[in-house]
Amino acid sequence: MRVEGQHYRTIWPTDDGVAVEIIDQTRLPHEFATVRLENLQDAAVAIKNMLVRGAPLIGATAAYGVALAMSAESSDAALEQACTTLAATRPTAINLRWALARMKDLLLPLASENRAQAAWQEAAAICDEDVKNNRALGEHGSKLIRDKLEAKGEPVNILTHCNAGWLATVDWGTALAPIYTAFDAGIPVHVWVDETRPRNQGASLTAWELQQHGVPHTVIADNTGGHLMQHGMVDMVIVGTDRTTACGDVCNKIGTYLKALAAFDNQIPFYVALPGPTIDWSLDDGVRDIPIEQREAEEVTRIRGRTDEGEIVTVTLTPHGSPAANYAFDVTPARLVTGLITERGVCPASRKGLLGIYPEQAR
Amino acid sequence: MRVEGQHYRTIWPTDDGVAVEIIDQTRLPHEFATVRLENLQDAAVAIKNMLVRGAPLIGATAAYGVALAMSAESSDAALEQACTTLAATRPTAINLRWALARMKDLLLPLASENRAQAAWQEAAAICDEDVKNNRALGEHGSKLIRDKLEAKGEPVNILTHCNAGWLATVDWGTALAPIYTAFDAGIPVHVWVDETRPRNQGASLTAWELQQHGVPHTVIADNTGGHLMQHGMVDMVIVGTDRTTACGDVCNKIGTYLKALAAFDNQIPFYVALPGPTIDWSLDDGVRDIPIEQREAEEVTRIRGRTDEGEIVTVTLTPHGSPAANYAFDVTPARLVTGLITERGVCPASRKGLLGIYPEQAR
Numbered sequence: 173m174r175v176e177g178q179h180y181r182t183i184w185p186t187d188d189g190v191a192v193e194i195i196d197q198t199r200l201p202h203e204f205a206t207v208r209l210e211n212l213q214d215a216a217v218a219i220k221n222m223l224v225r226g227a228p229l230i231g232a233t234a235a236y237g238v239a240l241a242m243s244a245e246s247s248d249a250a251l252e253q254a255c256t257t258l259a260a261t262r263p264t265a266i267n268l269r270w271a272l273a274r275m276k277d278l279l280l281p282l283a284s285e286n287r288a289q290a291a292w293q294e295a296a297a298i299c300d301e302d303v304k305n306n307r308a309l310g311e312h313g314s315k316l317i318r319d320k321l322e323a324k325g326e327p328v329n330i331l332t333h334c335n336a337g338w339l340a341t342v343d344w345g346t347a348l349a350p351i352y353t354a355f356d357a358g359i360p361v362h363v364w365v366d367e368t369r370p371r372n373q374g375a376s377l378t379a380w381e382l383q384q385h386g387v388p389h390t391v392i393a394d395n396t397g398g399h400l401m402q403h404g405m406v407d408m409v410i411v412g413t414d415r416t417t418a419c420g421d422v423c424n425k426i427g428t429y430l431k432a433l434a435a436f437d438n439q440i441p442f443y444v445a446l447p448g449p450t451i452d453w454s455l456d457d458g459v460r461d462i463p464i465e466q467r468e469a470e471e472v473t474r475i476r477g478r479t480d481e482g483e484i485v486t487v488t489l490t491p492h493g494s495p496a497a498n499y500a501f502d503v504t505p506a507r508l509v510t511g512l513i514t515e516r517g518v519c520p521a522s523r524k525g526l527l528g529i530y531p532e533q534a535r
Numbered sequence: 536m537r538v539e540g541q542h543y544r545t546i547w548p549t550d551d552g553v554a555v556e557i558i559d560q561t562r563l564p565h566e567f568a569t570v571r572l573e574n575l576q577d578a579a580v581a582i583k584n585m586l587v588r589g590a591p592l593i594g595a596t597a598a599y600g601v602a603l604a605m606s607a608e609s610s611d612a613a614l615e616q617a618c619t620t621l622a623a624t625r626p627t628a629i630n631l632r633w634a635l636a637r638m639k640d641l642l643l644p645l646a647s648e649n650r651a652q653a654a655w656q657e658a659a660a661i662c663d664e665d666v667k668n669n670r671a672l673g674e675h676g677s678k679l680i681r682d683k684l685e686a687k688g689e690p691v692n693i694l695t696h697c698n699a700g701w702l703a704t705v706d707w708g709t710a711l712a713p714i715y716t717a718f719d720a721g722i723p724v725h726v727w728v729d730e731t732r733p734r735n736q737g738a739s740l741t742a743w744e745l746q747q748h749g750v751p752h753t754v755i756a757d758n759t760g761g762h763l764m765q766h767g768m769v770d771m772v773i774v775g776t777d778r779t780t781a782c783g784d785v786c787n788k789i790g791t792y793l794k795a796l797a798a799f800d801n802q803i804p805f806y807v808a809l810p811g812p813t814i815d816w817s818l819d820d821g822v823r824d825i826p827i828e829q830r831e832a833e834e835v836t837r838i839r840g841r842t843d844e845g846e847i848v849t850v851t852l853t854p855h856g857s858p859a860a861n862y863a864f865d866v867t868p869a870r871l872v873t874g875l876i877t878e879r880g881v882c883p884a885s886r887k888g889l890l891g892i893y894p895e896q897a898r
Contacts, residue, residue: 201854365857367835369732369756372852375836379857391859393732393835394757395790399865402792402822427758429765433796459765472730472756473738475838477850487840487850489735491564494728494742496754502762 173338173352175204175384181343182229183236183299185292190243192236196223197339201380202478209233212241212254219261219268225373226340227414227450228302231267234258235295238275239288246287251279264423264465264501266415266452271298299342305447306344308515313350313410313445316511316518317359320407327360327388329407331397334368334425335377336412336445346412346445348381350513355387363389364400368425370471370498394427398434408441410513416444416451418533420506420521421458426499432508444504444521445513451526453533458503465500472496536701536715538567538747544706545592546599546662548655553606555599559586560702564743565841572596575604575617582624582631588736589703590777590813591665594630597621598658601638602651609650614642627786627828627864629778629815634661662705668810669707671878676713676773676808679874679881681722683770690723690751692770694760697731697788698740699775699808709775709808711744713876718750726752727763731788733834733861757790761797771804773876779807779814781896783869783884784821789862795871807867807884808876814889816896821866828863835859 173180183194192209198221199205207223209215215237218224224233241254255272262268278294279287320328336347344352355361363382368374375391382389392400400406409431415423422428422444435442455461473490490496509521519525527534536543546557555572561584562568570586572578578600581587587596604617618635625631641657642650683691699710707715718724726745731737738754745752755763763769772794778786785791785807798805818824836853853859872884882888890897 201857202851367732367852369730369758375853375857380854383854383857389857391835391853391857393789393861395732395788395793395865396860396862398792398796399789399827399862402865425758426756426762429761430758430793430797433761433800434793437796464762472754475840475850475852477838477852479848479850485842485848485850487838487842487848488565489730489838489840490738490754491743491746494564494738494746494752494754497727497759498756499759499762502758502765 173343173381173385181299182224182339183232183342185296192240194218194224194233195339197225197377198223201376202484209236209240211244212237212257215240216257216261219258226335227265227267227412228341228346228447230262230265231271231449232295232299232302232342234268235271235275235298238272239291239295242279242288242291246284248280251276251287262465263463264414267449270449274298302342302447303344305515306341306346306349309346309445309447309513310344310349310353312517313443313513314353314357314359316408316443317350317354317361321359324407327362329362329364329405331364331366331400331406331409331431332378333366333374333411333428333431335373337378337381339377339381340412346447347410349445350410351387352385355385361387363387364397364406365389365391366394366397366427367391368427369394373425397431401434401438401440406440408443409435410443410445413444413446413450414501415462416446416512417455417458418451418453418526419456419523420509420512420526422504422509422521423458423462423501424504426502429502429504432504436508441510442508443511443513444509447515448530459505462503464502467498467500469496469498472498536706536744536748544662545587545702546595546705548659555603557581557587557596558702560588560740561586564739565847572599572603574607575600575620578603579620579624582621589698590628590630590775591704591709591810593625593628594634594812595658595662595665595705597631598634598638598661601635602654602658605642605651605654609647611643614639614650625828626826627777630812633812637661665705665810666707668878669704669709669712672709672808672810672876673707673712673716675880676806676876677716677720677722679771679806680713680717680724684722687770690725692725692727692768694727694729694763694769694772694794695741696729696737696774696791696794698736700741700744702740702744703775709810710773713773713808714750715748718748724750726750727760727769728752728754729757729760729790730754731790732757736788760794764797764801764803769803771806772798773806773808776807776809776813777864778825779809779875780818780821781814781816781889782819782886783872783875783889785867785872785884786821786825786864787867789865792865792867795867799871804873805871806874806876807872810878811893822868825866827865830861830863832859832861835861
């Protein structure tokens with residue numbers, strides 16, 4: 173999508189073909205800066221420290237991380253080590269494991285001297301497929317928005333949580349792809365943007381994306397959505413996911429479950445947008461089985477912002493010595509999900525629903 | 536309660552008897568400072584700018600605001616103007632209206648020259664009654680915690696939202712009174728403290744209170760409670776309220792409704808602690824009829840904290856130009872409330888339940 177009018181993806185190989193460039197998302201919305209990843213370690217740190225985040229983009233970055241590793245040393249041991257290092261960066265997003273498995277399955281049978289080139293090609297293919305998937309799910313999802321407009325005759329109010337926009341993917345986004353597609357088609361939309369504490373991906377990334385693209389939006393505290401839904405100010409919720417089980421349980425940024433409960437209580441459709449690689453066909457019960465990453469307490473007790481003088485500083489919010497806990501994700505049971513928006517269409521959040529559009533996954 | 540070992544109330548007349556002193560709650564948790572209110576305008580500004588906040592403390596401050604006004608000028612017109620000025624400071628807390636009506640009903644029949652003294656006495660009486668109510672509801676509520684301890688045999692985990700501690704009242708608090716009472720009686724408790732964006736009363740006030748008193752606690756983002764409840768890490772929720780209807784609908788800080796939904800979904804008891812004056816006997820349907828205050832967008836887009844150098848600064852969190860909305864309260868329907876903890880005991884959140892303990896309110 174566009175930044176100051178210029179088209180960007182979130183990750184791309186450099187012109188010299190030996191490195192990868194990314195947007196440093198920890199510096200948004202106050203600074204737009206790109207960072208060059210030169211080797212495996214750079215890629216692992218970029219994922220771990222969330223310079224890149226969002227399940228699809230984590231997968232794409234991991235794929236390029238393998239390519240960077242193969243350029244340096246393409247032995248079986250090096251491939252194994254690259255995959256192990258990258259897999260350890262974040263525990264929840266399934267796309268990370270999916271991308272690493274795909275790279276390993278492709279590269280391991282190849283002769284060592286052919287691996288680097290194949291890895292770069294495969295990483296690029298993963299990126300292109302992500303963009304293609306997101307465009308397709310954007311088309312499917314935008315029909316839901318159009319239907320709502322036709323039923324209502326007024327701008328459609330959509331609530332989203334965290335950032336599942338183009339910054340979370342290679343381009344277009346998941347939850348925001350239907351919104352961009354609808355907006356570009358002239359459908360009047362307005363987005364309620366949950367700020368998404370503790371890391372504020374909504375206030376910093378989603379708001380920034382939408383503003384760059386000109387989509388009307390309003391930032392709200394995460395506490396606000398229930399009240400808006402009680403008063404008819406939300407027509408639908410669309411969120412992304414870091415991992416969705418074969419039964420349709422949805423793991424996403426902490427707080428998603430609370431919005432799903434409120435949507436259900438107020439009979440407001442709650443949709444989850446995801447490309448196929450985000451589905452974990454090996455799991456059924458998401459609440460029981462998906463590992464939930466715990467991050468540093470400092471993400472809760474401290475926050476970064478811009479002073480009136482334009483300086484970026486981190487300030488402490490809590491009393492000295494008060495401990496904090498930081499669970500990064502929660503799981504929304506399938507019973508609260510109205511539908512899954514995928515690149516193959518919209519389906520019910522159930523095993524039957526998912527197998528209806530991914531029949532090749534039937535065991 | 537205690538601050539650095541010394542006992543404080545949140546509001547008290549100065550020794551010279553001509554002014555009132557309060558704790559400036561906007562400077563917590565980083566600075567403990569008191570402020571002297573000299574006149575009606577000082578009191579109105581203290582409420583409006585939230586130097587004092589919390590429904591019972593707003594009521595007490597308004598009562599002292601009337602007393603300050605009467606000391607300056609005790610005509611009917613001055614009394615009327617004082618009540619009008621103070622009533623306009625915050626729209627949602629019912630205690631504000633209750634305290635002003637009580638002061639006016641007492642003072643209007645009196646001769647002008649007797650009003651000042653009577654006003655100071657009545658404001659002090661309102662404060663003393665608040666403390667007495669809160670101690671009583673603390674006793675009733677602590678039994679629920681003791682029962683849970685006996686059933687469980689391990690420390691009781693209680694989640695609270697916003698600040699309904701002693702800082703929200705004259706002393707002891709509402710939601711925290713049962714917790715302080717239980718803790719002082721040797722019952723092992725641990726409190727999950729919702730930070731409570733956008734003003735962070737949980738992270739700044741509740742955490743500070745609990746730490747000063749030595750109560751084990753952990754600060755969490757508002758998004759976290761649902762996940763904790765899904766995983767058995769919350770035994771009960773106790774919150775305060777700014778206004779509860781005659782049918783038991785509970786208006787409280789924005790986001791309370793989301794926690795009530797999660798508690799209900801996970802069969803966790805959800806209690807609301809309130810003294811009698813917080814009940815609005817004139818209203819039934821809280822979602823429809825309670826006015827919800829909208830505050831400045833800046834409370835969402837900007838936040839105050841302490842730099843590593845110890846300076847208190849305000850930083851901007853959102854992209855330049857992204858609008859924000861700031862609804863301060865929401866309403867939790869009575870169907871989601873397990874019980875109301877009052878100074879007269881614990882009752883169901885229903886008209887029948889409330890009239891059972893407040894029979895004098897039967898119409």
